[in-house]
Amino acid sequence: MKDSQDLRNLLLQTDEEYRQLASRHHELEERLQDLSTKSYLSQPEQVEQVTLKKRKLQLKDRMEDILRRYRRGSGSGLPNAHPTPANG
Numbered sequence: 001m002k003d004s005q006d007l008r009n010l011l012l013q014t015d016e017e018y019r020q021l022a023s024r025h026h027e028l029e030e031r032l033q034d035l036s037t038k039s040y041l042s043q044p045e046q047v048e049q050v051t052l053k054k055r056k057l058q059l060k061d062r063m064e065d066i067l068r069r070y071r072r073g074s075g076s077g078l079p080n081a082h083p084t085p086a087n088g
Helices: 002-014 016-036 043-074
Strands: none
Touching (some): 002 043
């Protein structure tokens, strides 16, 4: 889906929260890659691996929430960093 990738790229440039989530997601992926190269994981490493996978999934879910919000709300407009609710 080219449109989804375009939106991800745009959000990386314009949305600070999305950028931070993506950066952290990448860091966790790198650590998981490091763990996957080991032929044996100690008990603490196994726990770390499970924890990292769960955290990475949480980050991905939050990133997808942001993508959905912009797909639904911005149509052709650029995403705002954090749209503010109307006072009232």
